[in-house]
Amino acid sequence: MKDFLFNFKMPEHFFITGDPLIYGAYVSIILVSLAILFVLTYYKKWVWLWREWLTTVDHKKIGIMYLVAALLMLFRGGVDALLMRIQLTAPNMHFLDAEHYNQIFTTHGTIMILFMAMPFLIGLMNVAIPLQIGARDVAFPALNAVSFWMFAAGAMLFNISFVLGGSPDAGWTSYTPLAGSALDPGPGQNYYLLGLQIAGIGTLVTGINFLVTILKMRAPGMTLWRMPLFSWSTLITSVIIIFAFPVLTIALALLTLDRVFGFHFFTLAGGGSPMMWANLFWIWGHPEVYIVILPAFGLFSEIFSTFARKKLFGYNAMVYSMLAISALSFLVWVHHFFTMGSGPWINSILSISTMLIAIPTGVKVFNWLFTLYKGRVEFKTPMLWALGFIPIFLVGGITGVMLAVAPADYQYHNSYFLIAHFHYVLIGGTVYGCIAGLIYYWPKIVGWLLNEHLGKWAFWWFTIGFNLCFIPMYIVGLKGMTRRMYTYPAGLGWETWNLIATIGAFAMGIGFIILVWNMYYSFKHRQNDTTGDPWNGRTLEWMTSSPAAEYNFAVIPQVKGLDAFYLIKKERAAGVKEEAPEIKPIHMPKREAFPVIMSAFMFVAGFGFVFEWLQIGFLGLLGSVITMIWRSFNDYDRDYYIPVEEVKKTELAAGRRV
Amino acid sequence: METTTATKGYQPMEYKSEEGRLKIFGFWVFLSAEIVLFSTLFATYFVLVHQTAGGPAGKDLFEVNIFAMETFFLLTSSFTCGLAILYMRKNSMKGYLIWTIITLLLGLGFLILEIKEFSTLVEMGAGPTHSAFLSAFFTLVGTHGLHVSLGIVWVTSVMIQVIKRGFTPVTARKIFMTGLYWHFLDVVWIFLFSTIYLLGVA
Amino acid sequence: MRLKTKYAAIFLTMALLLSGCSSLKSGVLNPQGPVAKEQYDLIIWSIVLMSIVFIAVIVLFVYMLVKYRAKSSDEDYVETEEKENKWLEILWTAIPVVIIIALSIPTVKSTFKLEKSPSPNQKPITIQVTSANWKWIFKYPEQGIETVNYVNIPANVPVRFQLNAVGPMNSFWVPELGGQEYTMPGMTMYLWLEADKAGTYIGRSANFSGKDFTHMQFNVHSLEKGKFDEWIANVKKSAPKQTTDMFKQLLQPGVVKEQTYSSYPNVDVNRLDENGNPIIAPNSHQHGKSDDTEMKMDMNMNMDMNSNSHHNMNH
Numbered sequence A: 001m002k003d004f005l006f007n008f009k010m011p012e013h014f015f016i017t018g019d020p021l022i023y024g025a026y027v028s029i030i031l032v033s034l035a036i037l038f039v040l041t042y043y044k045k046w047v048w049l050w051r052e053w054l055t056t057v058d059h060k061k062i063g064i065m066y067l068v069a070a071l072l073m074l075f076r077g078g079v080d081a082l083l084m085r086i087q088l089t090a091p092n093m094h095f096l097d098a099e100h101y102n103q104i105f106t107t108h109g110t111i112m113i114l115f116m117a118m119p120f121l122i123g124l125m126n127v128a129i130p131l132q133i134g135a136r137d138v139a140f141p142a143l144n145a146v147s148f149w150m151f152a153a154g155a156m157l158f159n160i161s162f163v164l165g166g167s168p169d170a171g172w173t174s175y176t177p178l179a180g181s182a183l184d185p186g187p188g189q190n191y192y193l194l195g196l197q198i199a200g201i202g203t204l205v206t207g208i209n210f211l212v213t214i215l216k217m218r219a220p221g222m223t224l225w226r227m228p229l230f231s232w233s234t235l236i237t238s239v240i241i242i243f244a245f246p247v248l249t250i251a252l253a254l255l256t257l258d259r260v261f262g263f264h265f266f267t268l269a270g271g272g273s274p275m276m277w278a279n280l281f282w283i284w285g286h287p288e289v290y291i292v293i294l295p296a297f298g299l300f301s302e303i304f305s306t307f308a309r310k311k312l313f314g315y316n317a318m319v320y321s322m323l324a325i326s327a328l329s330f331l332v333w334v335h336h337f338f339t340m341g342s343g344p345w346i347n348s349i350l351s352i353s354t355m356l357i358a359i360p361t362g363v364k365v366f367n368w369l370f371t372l373y374k375g376r377v378e379f380k381t382p383m384l385w386a387l388g389f390i391p392i393f394l395v396g397g398i399t400g401v402m403l404a405v406a407p408a409d410y411q412y413h414n415s416y417f418l419i420a421h422f423h424y425v426l427i428g429g430t431v432y433g434c435i436a437g438l439i440y441y442w443p444k445i446v447g448w449l450l451n452e453h454l455g456k457w458a459f460w461w462f463t464i465g466f467n468l469c470f471i472p473m474y475i476v477g478l479k480g481m482t483r484r485m486y487t488y489p490a491g492l493g494w495e496t497w498n499l500i501a502t503i504g505a506f507a508m509g510i511g512f513i514i515l516v517w518n519m520y521y522s523f524k525h526r527q528n529d530t531t532g533d534p535w536n537g538r539t540l541e542w543m544t545s546s547p548a549a550e551y552n553f554a555v556i557p558q559v560k561g562l563d564a565f566y567l568i569k570k571e572r573a574a575g576v577k578e579e580a581p582e583i584k585p586i587h588m589p590k591r592e593a594f595p596v597i598m599s600a601f602m603f604v605a606g607f608g609f610v611f612e613w614l615q616i617g618f619l620g621l622l623g624s625v626i627t628m629i630w631r632s633f634n635d636y637d638r639d640y641y642i643p644v645e646e647v648k649k650t651e652l653a654a655g656r657r658v
Numbered sequence B: 001m002e003t004t005t006a007t008k009g010y011q012p013m014e015y016k017s018e019e020g021r022l023k024i025f026g027f028w029v030f031l032s033a034e035i036v037l038f039s040t041l042f043a044t045y046f047v048l049v050h051q052t053a054g055g056p057a058g059k060d061l062f063e064v065n066i067f068a069m070e071t072f073f074l075l076t077s078s079f080t081c082g083l084a085i086l087y088m089r090k091n092s093m094k095g096y097l098i099w100t101i102i103t104l105l106l107g108l109g110f111l112i113l114e115i116k117e118f119s120t121l122v123e124m125g126a127g128p129t130h131s132a133f134l135s136a137f138f139t140l141v142g143t144h145g146l147h148v149s150l151g152i153v154w155v156t157s158v159m160i161q162v163i164k165r166g167f168t169p170v171t172a173r174k175i176f177m178t179g180l181y182w183h184f185l186d187v188v189w190i191f192l193f194s195t196i197y198l199l200g201v202a
Numbered sequence C: 001m002r003l004k005t006k007y008a009a010i011f012l013t014m015a016l017l018l019s020g021c022s023s024l025k026s027g028v029l030n031p032q033g034p035v036a037k038e039q040y041d042l043i044i045w046s047i048v049l050m051s052i053v054f055i056a057v058i059v060l061f062v063y064m065l066v067k068y069r070a071k072s073s074d075e076d077y078v079e080t081e082e083k084e085n086k087w088l089e090i091l092w093t094a095i096p097v098v099i100i101i102a103l104s105i106p107t108v109k110s111t112f113k114l115e116k117s118p119s120p121n122q123k124p125i126t127i128q129v130t131s132a133n134w135k136w137i138f139k140y141p142e143q144g145i146e147t148v149n150y151v152n153i154p155a156n157v158p159v160r161f162q163l164n165a166v167g168p169m170n171s172f173w174v175p176e177l178g179g180q181e182y183t184m185p186g187m188t189m190y191l192w193l194e195a196d197k198a199g200t201y202i203g204r205s206a207n208f209s210g211k212d213f214t215h216m217q218f219n220v221h222s223l224e225k226g227k228f229d230e231w232i233a234n235v236k237k238s239a240p241k242q243t244t245d246m247f248k249q250l251l252q253p254g255v256v257k258e259q260t261y262s263s264y265p266n267v268d269v270n271r272l273d274e275n276g277n278p279i280i281a282p283n284s285h286q287h288g289k290s291d292d293t294e295m296k297m298d299m300n301m302n303m304d305m306n307s308n309s310h311h312n313m314n315h
Helices: A002-006 A020-042 A046-054 A059-088 A098-132 A141-160 A187-216 A229-261 A274-307 A315-328 A333-340 A344-356 A358-372 A381-404 A406-412 A416-446 A452-478 A495-524 A564-573 A594-610 A614-633 A644-653 B002-007 B018-048 B064-089 B093-123 B132-165 B169-201 C002-019 C034-067 C086-113 C225-238 C244-251 C292-301
Strands: A586-589 A639-642 C125-132 C135-140 C145-148 C150-154 C159-165 C170-174 C178-183 C189-193 C199-205 C217-223 C259-261
Touching: A020 A046, A046 A059, A059 A098, A059 A141, A059 A416, A059 A495, A098 A141, A098 A187, A098 A229, A098 A274, A098 A416, A141 A187, A141 A594, A187 A229, A187 A594, A187 B018, A229 A274, A229 A315, A229 B018, A229 B132, A274 A315, A274 A333, A274 A358, A274 A381, A274 A416, A274 B018, A315 A358, A333 A344, A333 A406, A333 C178, A344 A358, A344 A381, A344 A406, A344 C086, A358 A381, A358 C034, A358 C086, A381 A406, A381 A416, A381 A452, A381 C034, A406 A416, A406 A452, A406 C034, A406 C086, A406 C178, A416 A452, A452 A495, A594 A614, A614 B132, B018 B132, B018 B169, B064 B093, B064 B169, B093 B132, B093 B169, B132 B169, C034 C086, C034 C178, C034 C189, C125 C150, C125 C170, C125 C178, C135 C150, C145 C150, C145 C225, C150 C225, C159 C170, C159 C178, C178 C189, C217 C225
Parallel strands: C125 C159, C150 C217
Antiparallel strands: A586 A639, C125 C135, C135 C145, C145 C259, C159 C189, C170 C178, C170 C199, C199 C217
């Protein structure tokens, strides 16, 4: 017992040393932490931080925290990408060695998918969905905070790997046996497993939360078929999350058992099956692709409709095609390993099921285009990003169909052709969707608009850079360059293309900097959104003030059809008299301390298991269980009422009639 | 929302508040995620069931007496758990407490048997690190066992809350949710029992 | 308009890509054997079909943006109430269906065709490929020789590569001769390739396998039949023999130069664990297919790599 409690086996390198990048990271981590501590203490902001942010259950604030985290992670993942591009600028470069390069592409992929794309979209869902369906909050506000803090704990854990113990280096797919303890000992790979596991729990809870919210908390009159497309896409995404994420949970748990406890799920010794990891990973992984694309589709639908000043074309077809995509998303996972000997029958069937996805996706693209038909298309920045998405996603989509052709995939698989393809769909789809959505909802989040002029600069830098960066990758892929090579020999005709790609990557970086600078610049030269409806929106979120009051709606609106707010505005313009509804006291949840505490314990548990200090690991788990029990005992009087007087005061202050 | 419920006639206490209805619905959704979780574990088990690496297989290890007893305990506890909820509906604190305590004891009995079974296997040298089959077996059955353990903790904690506060919409909702959870674990066990133990010894 | 110039630029780039200008004539777009040719034709066919989609969407896209962009003259814009158009929607569902049928038929045909020898009338040669950290080992079971990090094949003869891995998975890819297949530990995979003429083609691992994965590049030399036989005879005469210890040494992680051996030890690489050590199994009922007497040998002598092979020499 005593041995167990006090035995801390240190890995070979606890503090990672020997590289200027890492020393830079140490220094910046310490300086930034000190600066934050200083600012919080100096301005006496600790209580404010605790009351307003750490313990908040307000979906709007949780959304903001998700978005801030996602932007930070986009920066981190982007820096990873630039480091890789620098290394590949010319043949035989020595900027990074193989070990560093392997860690960097692993963290780049993992962070971008799980710690950037997911939280970005979940953040936008948090910001917009309750407003869009006319609700006061999500169904389970406290669990929503659990989701965020679990994600934050997972992301923190994953990110400290860079300085403590070493980053994972088996790729974001982490195929066994390479990712097993025999070939990849040490804490790096454990960070991947535990970081994703903890964040994954948060995502699953988000899925449940939004499913219940959308099914049960819509404003009166809003039937499913009157729901805006972003709500539909969130609903469908939630279903995919609920069915896909448990598979990831299991996959990660089994590999953790293999690595930390010597089980034999994926090791050849003992009769395990390395191939099983690839299956489990992609049974989750392919639906995951749609988890990050469908909400973006939803956002594009809102944006096209708003800025074309027209109803979305083919609303029903749009919904059915999303349903079709979500069903197909579970039936195509084998296309990630056509070349692992599944046999001609399986390859043929999965080839065709993959191509089938092109049909509902094509329907969506044409419906978006026809939304513009006879409309009045305004090129505001959110619309620019949405329009940019169409040709980029088109290229990604058609090359996706090319990849679906199994025999041809034998020539594309794991080459830069594949890399180019999935960046075209994931950046063109997800990242463009996130940025479009962020700019679109920005005034609703903070109450002022982003500068259009700078916004256009950011868009063009990013878009031109993006195409410069990734078109060459299609070409070098066909020339035989495979992914994850840390360097390449001269004379294969790859040099020029790689140089262009690096230039493009830096242009994208400049685009990102302009985007972030724009946030600061627009804050300095604030142009307040006093109406709450800066874009002439069509859905209920634009009916609230900007930013929306804590309770969202003083009175829950009545929905009479699709594009509810557009209908209301039309009635107002036609001079139909609105009944002034009576304001009642508003029922709200109190703030909660347990999500952040529980997640802190999970972080401790994760850290313990990463270094295989089981006593710490189990202590952390115990801590989070005790927190849950404590919360269960205090699960009474978790709500309060905002009195009518206060609601009226808030509404008047926001310039609203009461 | 408040008005629609009034028209529906009889409403059990746990369904009376909007919050109660939402949480129960959410819990059903959570259980469907749990089904996916266990299905994945079952799938890995069947992939690896013959990978014994020369070590013992199911038929060398599983003892009919023990798993029959485990099954008896858990199935009965599911029944008594149902009775507890029935008494809760009848507003009988005594009945609720008696049947809940019996449920807990049966659950504990199940757990003790399972822990004994596991420790015997480990002593025999058939621990989870011995072969892929044993890894999968211990993980699947152990995950269920872990759920039962958490269930016992949860049911106990809810029982204490009920003793302190009586039956309220909030405690009734909690009792109902622990009940759902307990029945769910019972259903999972039926699959475990029939596909792992029965097929294993067959 | 800037938008238009941008899309013109994209279009031009795509056109350049499609026209197959001479600098692209390498790798996948430079097929040098029947397998690569089959895949090349399929790739071109898919590009043709996809170009139809690409052009249709881009034309529509540009048209919508130019025609319906907000102008100051349409301040009195009134929104149309049109929500959908059944015929249009059927049209753009039906056309992709047709395109997908046109693509899936040759896809399925090729998928089955590539499972078989590209030249069924020719007697094939078998070469066993083993990837190990971080090198390629080629065994010629019919000739009894072994090469490391390069492979010589006879031109115009179908080659049946039999793929295995010790340690991590890799993927065996020679783009100019045909698509890749994974090498997997504990599992044998097959890949048919054939070169039309003599020449040297670059191959590499396409699946990340750790530290020196990048250096897993090798040359495939296709030799005229006579030259190939000459080379075999030469190797048999002058190259060193490979002992079990030398083979064990070769499996150690690292990068090695090209090597040639006139013989190789009898080791079943499917029975080696992640680190290249024999998998110790008290008895191997489940391993199946091989016969019992050899299994017993396995049980007794599993530390001796010479004895526990029964898959290798089954021809």
